[in-house]
Structure formats: structure tokens, C-alpha cells
Amino acid sequence: xxxxxxxxxxxxxxxxxxxxxxxxxxxxxxxxxxxxxxxxxxxxxxxxxxxxxxxxxxxxxxxxxxxxxxxxxxxxxxxxxxxxxxxxxxxxxxxxxxxxxxxxxxxxxxxxxxxxxxxxxxxxxxxxxxxxxxxxxxxxxxxxxxxxxxxxxxxxxxxxxxxxxxxxxxxxxxxxxxxxxxxxxxxxxxxxxxxxxxxxxxxxxxxxxxxxxxxxxxxxxxxxxxxxxxxxxxxxxxxxxxxxxxxxxxxxxxxxxxxxxxxxxxxxxxxxxxxxxxxxxxxxxxxxxxxxxxxxxxxxxxxxxxxxxxxxxxxx
Numbered sequence: 179x180x181x182x183x184x185x186x187x188x189x190x191x192x193x194x195x196x197x198x199x200x201x202x203x204x205x206x207x208x209x210x211x212x213x214x215x216x217x218x219x220x221x222x223x224x225x226x227x228x229x230x231x232x233x234x235x236x237x238x239x240x241x242x243x244x245x246x247x248x249x250x251x252x253x254x255x256x257x258x259x260x261x262x263x264x265x266x267x268x269x270x271x272x273x274x275x276x277x278x279x280x281x282x283x284x285x286x287x288x289x290x291x292x293x294x295x296x297x298x299x300x301x302x303x304x305x306x307x308x309x310x311x312x313x314x315x316x317x318x319x320x321x322x323x324x325x326x327x328x329x330x331x332x333x334x335x336x337x338x339x340x341x342x343x344x345x346x347x348x349x350x351x352x353x354x355x356x357x358x359x360x361x362x363x364x365x366x367x368x369x370x371x372x373x374x375x376x377x378x379x380x381x382x383x384x385x386x387x388x389x390x391x392x393x394x395x396x397x398x399x400x401x402x403x404x405x406x407x408x409x410x411x412x413x414x415x416x417x418x419x420x421x422x423x424x425x426x427x428x429x430x431x432x433x434x435x436x437x438x439x440x441x442x443x444x445x446x447x448x449x450x451x452x453x454x455x456x457x458x459x460x461x462x463x464x465x466x467x468x469x470x471x472x473x474x475x476x477x478x479x480x481x482x483x484x485x486x487x488x489x490x491x492x493x494x
Contacts (some may be wrong), residue, residue: 186265251362281389340369
């Protein structure tokens with residue numbers, strides 16, 4: 179364990195032995211000279227993930243191992259790690275992804291230079307065949323933007339995406355109210371959390387620097403699995419975004435939300451296509467189409483008595 183880390187890297191781990199060593203190596207062999215910590219939040223796994231983590235921790239004081247006795251899932255695991263993080267800044271890494279050797283140096287220097295509450299970075303996509311390419315909707319021109327502009331770009335799902343690992347936050351941003359999806363089976367939980375965090379950033383810096391390698395197509399990840407409830411999960415997150423803005427009376431951001439809602443509908447149609455391929459029922463798809471009115475209606479939707487009531491209460 180290191181004293182006074184400048185930045186904390188939160189890594190949720192579950193059945194990750196295939197890539198965990200390469201991920202840890204990339205996080206440890208950094209050009210960054212100041213102290214930093216790597217918090218591994220480990221859900222009970224069926225493979226050697228815990229053994230690998232503990233073996234690395236024996237010789238690397240930067241690593242903190244949180245051996246969780248019950249399955250929490252990525253969302254709750256991240257929040258557990260965040261509650262213990264000591265860094266001035268907090269960022270994230272998935273257990274199958276990689277950082278460039280100068281990644282932390284870029285992350286911290288950009289945060290200090292910008293003096294913003296959050297920096298949103300560009301990134302690379304790493305395919306299963308080893309081919310690597312820059313994400314096609316990366317930031318083209320570096321600039322500082324307002325909260326409103328950041329949320330607008332976020333809802334467009336372009337330069338500012340829902341991934342937590344493409345962002346670095348000041349530690350105090352996590353003291354703000356958050357959308358918390360805490361079931362281990364939740365999908366799009368990072369989208370909900372990052373949205374609520376961005377809403378409380380006074381300013382966001384958009385950087386075209388790339389140091390993160392996102393491994394696309396890992397079959398064990400939640401978004402790459404053969405589940406057939408993507409549309410419902412994504413719909414819930416879009417609904418929570420609206421309710422969150424209403425709850426905290428963010429009227430300007432709510433206007434942007436309604437203006438950009440068409441983009442959310444496009445994403446839901448894509449999810450429906452995947453769900454249909456994976457075996458979703460015609461009845462479920464019809465029910466979701468009827469649920470869309472909860473998003474479209476300009477009046478605050480009544481959630482009581484709907485199938486989303488329990489999920490909304492636990493998240494907000």
C-alpha cells in the first residue's frame with residue numbers, strides 16, 4: 179500500500195484470468211513517477227483471478243486487493259473501491275484492457291493542466307485478432323466545455339461516451355448524488371454512473387490523447403454476452419437519466435435530454451435487433467415499445483405501479 183497516491187485506478191475483477199496479468203503489467207510498468215494505487219475489487223470467481231491478484235500484490239505495494247465474499251457485480255464493486263480510494267484523482271480500467279506505458283502521465287498532467295473536474299480521453303479499440311485502431315468518434319480538437327455541452331455530446335454518444343475508463347475525475351465529484359445500479363446483473367451501469375457524475379462537473383476537458391486500449395469482443399463482458407434484455411436495460415438507464423435530472427431540478431440539462439432523445443431511440447432499436455437475434459420474445463418487444471411513452475411525455479412520468487418502480491427506487 180502506498181501513501182498519498184496521486185491517482186487511484188479502480189479495476190473490477192470477475193473471472194478475468196485470461197487477460198488479468200497483461201492488464202496488471204500495463205498498469206504497473208508506467209513512466210509516471212508519483213505514487214499511485216491500483217484497487218482490484220474482486221468478485222468471487224471460478225478461475226484464478228484472486229490468486230493472480232494476490233501474487234502481484236505481494237511484490238507491488240501499488241496494488242490493493244479487495245476480496246469480496248459475495249458477488250456484487252461491476253457497479254457495486256466499483257463503488258466499494260471508490261469509497262476506499264485515496265487518490266486526488268480517480269480513473270478506471272477493465273480487467274481485460276490495457277494502458278499505454280505513459281498513460282498515467284498523460285492522465286494526471288492533463289487533469290492538472292486543464293483544472294477541470296473531469297477529462298474525457300480518446301482511446302484505441304483492440305480487436306481479438308490483435309488489430310488496433312483509434313475509436314472513430316474520438317475528440318478531434320482539444321477544448322474545455324461546459325456541463326451542458328458535455329451532456330449534449332454524451333447523449334449524442336460520440337466524443338463523450340458512457341465508458342468510465344475513458345475519463346478521469348477529481349475525487350470530490352464522487353461526493354455528488356449518483357445513479358447507482360447495484361445488481362450484479364445490471365447492464366449499462368457505467369453509462370448511468372458516468373452520466374450522473376458528468377452532471378455535477380463544473381467543466382469537462384475533451385482530450386484527443388489516447389492511452390487506453392479497449393479490448394472489443396471479449397465474450398465474458400456483460401455487453402458482449404448473449405443476453406436478450408439489452409433493450410430493457412438500456413431503456414431503464416435512459417429513464418433513470420430523465421428522472422435524475424428531474425429529481426435534482428437540472429432544467430437546462432433536461433431540455434438537452436429531450437432534444438437528444440432521438441439518439442437514444444436509435445440505440446434502443448439497435449439493442450432490439452440484438453435481442454431479437456438472441457431470442458427475445460415478440461411480446462417483450464411489444465411491451466417495450468409501449469413503455470417508450472415514459473421517455474417521450476413532457477410531463478414527469480408516473481413510475482409507481484410500473485415494472486420499473488423497484489429498479490428506479492434502488493437506483494435513485
